[in-house]
Amino acid sequence: MNKYLLSPLVLVSFASGQVNERVDSTIRALPSPTLEAASDTTSAGSTDAVASDTGAQRPLKLDSGISGQFGYDSRYSYKENPLGAPGVLDQQSDGVWENRFHGRAKLGVYDMDSSIVTPFLGGSWAMTDYTYKNADDLIPDLSALNHNTTTAYLLFLLQHESGWAFRGGVMYSNDRSTENDTEEYMEFYPSIGATKAYALSEQALGVIDASIGVHLGNIEDVDGPLSDHTDDELDHADLTASYSIIYSFDKFTVRPSYSLSYRKYENGFNSDRRDLLHHLSVHLDYPIAESFELSVFSDYSKRKSSGSDSQGDPYSSIYDFKKFSVGAGLGLVASF
Amino acid sequence: MPVFKLRLRFLNIFAVTFVAAFFLSAELPKASYIQGRVDVVDLSKDGFKPNTIDINQTLSKDLLVATGVKGRLESVSDRNYWRLGSDTMGIWYSNTSFWLQSGSILFCSQTKQEIQFSSLECNATFKGRGTIIIEATGNGGFKFIPLEGKGILTTAKGGSKEILGGRMLLVLGKPTYFGDAYDIDLMLLLRSSRLINAFPSTIPTFKKIGLAIYVQEINLKGKYDALIGDATTNENLQIWKFGKNTGVEPQNNHRSESKKGFFKGFFSKD
Numbered sequence: 001m002n003k004y005l006l007s008p009l010v011l012v013s014f015a016s017g018q019v020n021e022r023v024d025s026t027i028r029a030l031p032s033p034t035l036e037a038a039s040d041t042t043s044a045g046s047t048d049a050v051a052s053d054t055g056a057q058r059p060l061k062l063d064s065g066i067s068g069q070f071g072y073d074s075r076y077s078y079k080e081n082p083l084g085a086p087g088v089l090d091q092q093s094d095g096v097w098e099n100r101f102h103g104r105a106k107l108g109v110y111d112m113d114s115s116i117v118t119p120f121l122g123g124s125w126a127m128t129d130y131t132y133k134n135a136d137d138l139i140p141d142l143s144a145l146n147h148n149t150t151t152a153y154l155l156f157l158l159q160h161e162s163g164w165a166f167r168g169g170v171m172y173s174n175d176r177s178t179e180n181d182t183e184e185y186m187e188f189y190p191s192i193g194a195t196k197a198y199a200l201s202e203q204a205l206g207v208i209d210a211s212i213g214v215h216l217g218n219i220e221d222v223d224g225p226l227s228d229h230t231d232d233e234l235d236h237a238d239l240t241a242s243y244s245i246i247y248s249f250d251k252f253t254v255r256p257s258y259s260l261s262y263r264k265y266e267n268g269f270n271s272d273r274r275d276l277l278h279h280l281s282v283h284l285d286y287p288i289a290e291s292f293e294l295s296v297f298s299d300y301s302k303r304k305s306s307g308s309d310s311q312g313d314p315y316s317s318i319y320d321f322k323k324f325s326v327g328a329g330l331g332l333v334a335s336f
Numbered sequence: 337m338p339v340f341k342l343r344l345r346f347l348n349i350f351a352v353t354f355v356a357a358f359f360l361s362a363e364l365p366k367a368s369y370i371q372g373r374v375d376v377v378d379l380s381k382d383g384f385k386p387n388t389i390d391i392n393q394t395l396s397k398d399l400l401v402a403t404g405v406k407g408r409l410e411s412v413s414d415r416n417y418w419r420l421g422s423d424t425m426g427i428w429y430s431n432t433s434f435w436l437q438s439g440s441i442l443f444c445s446q447t448k449q450e451i452q453f454s455s456l457e458c459n460a461t462f463k464g465r466g467t468i469i470i471e472a473t474g475n476g477g478f479k480f481i482p483l484e485g486k487g488i489l490t491t492a493k494g495g496s497k498e499i500l501g502g503r504m505l506l507v508l509g510k511p512t513y514f515g516d517a518y519d520i521d522l523m524l525l526l527r528s529s530r531l532i533n534a535f536p537s538t539i540p541t542f543k544k545i546g547l548a549i550y551v552q553e554i555n556l557k558g559k560y561d562a563l564i565g566d567a568t569t570n571e572n573l574q575i576w577k578f579g580k581n582t583g584v585e586p587q588n589n590h591r592s593e594s595k596k597g598f599f600k601g602f603f604s605k606d
Contacts, residue, residue: 037553037554050528051528051529051530051533052528052529052530053421053422053423053424053439053440053471053529053530053531053534054421054440054469054471054479054481054525054529054531055469055524055525055526055527055528055529055530055531055532056521056524056525056528056563057479057481057504057518057520057521057525057563057564058520058521058524058525058559058560058562058563058564059518059519059520059521059559059560059562059564059575060502060519060520060521060552060556060557060558060559060560061519061556061557061558061559061560062519062552062555062556062557063555063557064555067555067557106554109551109554109555111551113486114544114547115547116547116550116551116554118554159547159550161543161544161546161547162543163543163546335557
């Protein structure tokens, strides 16, 4: 018998149980300013100037002190298995509307001779709404899982003259249920990473990125003390490697990317759990105006879990999933 | 015994002369790469008679070096890297002192140096290391354009200024002082400069220039649709405005352009 019975009682319990799976399938990572900078390059080429011995001297407006940027983006996507759930729930699909305000301050630029260190302080506030109701779905209305996500981070970026950029920092993340106004999950995520961009051709850059970090979180223990579940069972270390290509033509930028993440869990119900998460995505960006961008995106994720719980049941039956999304969005950024 | 002493004295004189000659010649740059027409005029001789420069010719303080329309010259020594652009005329008084009559030069050093740059009217001393382009201006001064580096530039009347990658300093007047400073687009300069790109070898500080471009990128607020031209007088600096529809026009006003990326331009091959 399938573990998900279609009785009303079980359906009610889905909502709380699926928070765990939604949180567990969410990718949380410190931003990589280097990757963002590489992506920013594509919308318009540099002004070409006639060659001369000295070279063209175009004046710039620079600000070497504290500066920042603030942005808003809104995107709507069709998501198959938006909760990242296994079994019959992976047939669930929904239209998901995400609105996000984000900001970042650059706290100076420090010259270390062969490298440049830049501290960043940033954060975001995002609203995620499940908008589609379908009576044929196992859970006809996912709006009970609507939530707001708050993040804040401190990040140190070291750009070395070799072209490698190293980053280290800590991010705080928090999910609150919109419906119940309760905290569903919070975590601290200290991590370090390295990025290198290099030219593939006139129009294309290849970007290699690797990071390692530890998610130290707290999730509501819905089963109480009577089960193996604990509020720290989603804690895990992750090791992620990714490769992206940033290709520009006219004003468009296409960015296909693949990442592979190895995750190791140690606590509670998840002790002895190991995950491999594959993530494939493609973004197409088009700048409508100076600080206004249109994006079309699609991504596919697949998770394979290994190990078994205290009952001897393999984690793969609980945690393996595939999910897919396609959507579009608009982004607005202002610098100050 | 007297014969032995005589030989010893002769050997001593020979050794001292040899060592002195070695160090003196080490202080003078040599033409290690020549492209197009490059002439030298020996000013110690009567008459102004240009001769074609020879490869590995020592560029002494008596030699006025002049490059033609497509002529270029490079001098690489252990410590210093010099490049002369086309239509350039100047004299190396030593490996640490250059007089620029017209045109432009590139100087590059990875170790701390004290270099004197002079022109028809001006004189400035640079203490530090870096990659620097010097361009003579119509007012007899010069533009001092550090692509990267650390150090100070000192003038008689203007005092000292710390150099910064991409910050162009105007050096003017007699006694010499500083004019305005301009942050200029290093990426564009790098891509359009023949002093960088028209030579077969790569300058050794290219990675540091990349870092200076990175610093500009993260501090960038905007780019002006204008190009800086010649300083025809001490009061007038030509600034040429360009626009999408108008081509190049004299300056009227400035319009900033949105921030562009670091990596794409830096890693582009042109």
